[in-house]
Amino acid sequence: MMELFLNALASGLAQGGIYALIGVGLALIFGAMHVVNLAHGEVLVAGALLAYLLAGAGLPLWGAILLGGGLGGLLGLGLYGLLLPVRREPPISSMVLTYGVALVILYGLVEAFGTDLRNLTYPAWVRPVHLGPIRLALGEIITLGMALLAVGGVAWFLKQSWPGLAVRALTQNREAAMALGISPLAAEALAFALGSALAGLAGALLVVVQPIAPMAAPLFTVKAFVVVVLAGLTSPLGVALAGLLLGAVEGLSALVNPAWGELVAFLTFVLMLLFRPQGLFGRRR
């Protein structure tokens, strides 16, 4: 029983690594531009399918994964360009616009690749690894590690580099940042590209460990929002923690009935918005 519990928790955490990546990406985008990006999951799937294609064509896996992230970044830049004309409109306009883009990407992918599940299978990656009583596929451990590494990298980038500081300054106080000569356009574009690149990377990592189909995209968008709302707009590390938490809850509820996990996630989402909009780890501003 204990073993079952621990195994469910571990594979939940592995999935949580993916949630951490898309959550951090979405938080970057929302923080910098206050745009509710409904195309986030679609960017993830696009990254996943590109990595699938490239690795299938013989590119080394690490290259395929990186290029999946790169495609995500490019899509993010394109989306940012489309959003520029409506940046002074009420936020609902940009939200609806990103939904339109999501439809175009999603069904463009469906037209091109069909609705089949895709999965890269490397015998070495599915080999189980035993950590005490816990059994995980090697691939799951690697993706979790890479996801956490990427989150750490983003955290470092935001804290220690000039462009990263510009993004954070803009998130914290837009007017003051502009008065200091920070270009909002460049910083926003950077945040959008980086955030979407994380989604693309998440997709590319995901396709190595589990089958993925285009139609899963909206679900990933929603999960990313659950993570961000759960965490509040805090440091990437806070968001990543919320991602792991969501993964763990889902993993454990899968032992009984996966619907319970979803119920908890969405109910928490509504209640957090209503009663604790600053999130679990955020401070009220």
Next chain:
Amino acid sequence: MKERGLLWLLFALLLILPPFLDEYLRHLLVSSLTLALLAVGWNLLGGFAGQVSFGHAAFFGLGAYGAGILSKAGLDPWLALFLGGGVAFLGSVVALPILRLHGAYFALAMLAYAEVLRTLAILLEGLTGGAAGLFSIPGLYLPGVDFGAKLANLYVILGLLLVGVGVAFRVRYGPLGLGLAALGEEEAARAGGVPVFRLKAQALFLSAFFSGLAGAFQALYIRFLEPPYAFSLEWSVYPLVASFLGGRGTVVGPILGTLGLYLGAELGVKQVLERGYHIATGALVVLVVLFLRRGVFGFLEGRYAVVRPRG
């Protein structure tokens, strides 16, 4: 009021035309009019009150399950139809606190509310039949009328839509609409003595009732329900997209948007690209947000005196 003329014309057409159409076109009309009723309901809140919801599948699904369960329990299907709308109304009472949120937060919270209800429909197996679904729901009947054919259903949904449009018309051109129009500047409205929350709540109740009515009709029409279908994201997004296209905050806009979108996809784009109509829809949404903020009919209203509402 030029919109009234346009509405009469539209309903006259929809009343006269169906007997001359084949069964397939009638079926398309039934489906599109159901969506139109949903859009009219959505627009009561998202258009007139400016509270854009991404989760009206919640009310559609509640109406569908309400009518389905009651009809299956032996209640008269006609009564079940209207009680379905009542169940959706109760669902909107539960959702009242969400009205405190604004803009994108409101939209997202509604989306999550619909998802909560979907998972509940899966988990409450005793009531809803769970993931397996609700089968052979007794449909509408009248002595001497064949409800297996599309025509009778078509006139029922047309009647329901007429009621919805009547209410929407009263809202737009009546005192409630005037108050709702003031919500664009919520703080100013509150300072001016407009009872902001009460008006928004009224819009939500009406909106939920008619969206639920659409769901209830759908349940009695297809006579089968399962959670992913009844609470599908499609029911949340379609009325939103149709209203943005046709003209959010007008009475006729959401209907024209729905008919154009649905019939255009079924009779036009789908013939060329099987799933391509989603791509076309997405591109259309982007274009409307970028270039036609008030939708097609809203644009015409602003531009040409012939269709301008007041004065």
